[in-house]
Amino acid sequence: MPIYEIFGSDAHAMTKALLEAADIASAIPAGADVALKPNLVVAADPDSGATTHPGVLSGCIEYCLDHGITDISVIEGSWVGDETGRAMRAAGYDEVCRKYDVPFFDLKHDETEEADTPFGPIAVCKRALYAGYLINLPVLKGHCQTVMTCALKNCKGCLPDREKRRFHAAGLIKPIAALACALKPDLTVVDSICGDLNFEEGGNPIRTNRMFMGTDPVQIDAYGCQLMGLDLSDVPYIGYAEAWGAGTTHIGPAEILRLNEPTAAGEYPKPSGTVARLTKTVRADSACSACYAALVRALYTAGNATNRPIAIGQGWRGKDFPGVGIGRCCDCAAIKVPGCPPTAEAIARAIGRR
Ligand code: SF4
Structure with missing residues (x-):
């Protein structure tokens, strides 16, 4: 077909x-x-x-x-x-x-x-x-x-x-x-x-x-x-x-x-790359969608004011990390955001804190 x-x-x-x-x-x-x-x-x-x-x-x-x-x-x-x-x-x-x-x-x-x-x-x-x-x-x-x-x-x-x-x-x-x-x-x-x-x-x-x-x-x-x-x-x-x-x-x-033609001609809009830019320095390892999306929402609203490194994902379980750890999997990080998944608000507070 x-x-x-x-x-x-x-x-x-x-x-x-x-x-x-x-x-x-x-x-x-x-x-x-x-x-x-x-x-x-x-x-x-x-x-x-x-x-x-x-x-x-x-x-x-x-x-x-x-x-x-x-x-x-x-x-x-x-x-x-x-x-x-x-x-x-x-x-x-x-x-x-x-x-x-x-x-x-x-x-x-x-x-x-x-x-x-x-x-x-x-x-x-x-x-x-x-x-x-x-x-x-x-x-x-x-x-x-x-x-x-x-x-x-x-x-x-x-x-x-x-x-x-x-x-x-x-x-x-x-x-x-x-x-x-x-x-x-x-x-x-x-x-x-x-x-x-x-x-x-x-x-x-x-x-x-x-x-x-x-x-x-x-x-x-x-x-x-x-x-x-x-x-x-x-x-x-x-x-x-x-x-x-x-x-x-x-x-x-x-x-x-x-079956018909588009009324407005032109290129299909392309992704802006905003999410890729926001998460460029995030150290993700096997993160769940809900967890990662909460981080993206937090970065959208608060940015990473402190420029601290961020870790997220199941691959971080039991591993030390000197920056902000997102969620229960990263509870060995220096700064922990609890939850599974954590809320975007809690993440925003952690990455916005000086
Ligand atoms: S904290 Fe929970 S939601 Fe986040 S990556 Fe770990 S298991 Fe998935």
């Missing part, structure tokens, strides 16, 4: 148009349950650039109902440190689920099963693993640790929290790629209406008024890189996923099928 692309700002209508254009109903096996997996990484309004717009969800649900598919659910687990229920309400999914009478399942409470991958066994939530037809609904946005996040990384929400922590301890890259070999969404519909191109928690949304859709998550991520002006080597898990047979990064000239 080519990558289908559409421009506009009405997520609901754009989603339905994409699904209709590709006749997705004919690809859904008769009697299959459809599971929709959005990005609800944190409790944030989708217009902040962090989470999938509720219109993407309602567009998928209405399309399925229009085609006689009624066994539909929404599945997601927020990152370690946030509650999925809080995130689903902040994104307006409770109203969508109520309107269409579709259940929402918090994957933090789901049963898991170990799947074999090139990285060894990975525990995956069963509702994702055994969905009759899994539709991945990521946001194309920047990420403070992996530079970019879209189709492949969104699947991390289908893991229990303990496995998410293990992914971070292992440096994220290979585990994310390996997960793509075990959990293969049937379809990926990308919300690129206003993602934050620097930070997965949002806050600086960049309006790009675009959505795109495909069946190969590796190719979808490769296209996301292209749009953001990134080289594939900037996001190494994409190359690993391809090497392990999860998809292809190749995009031929005829493989983008546009």
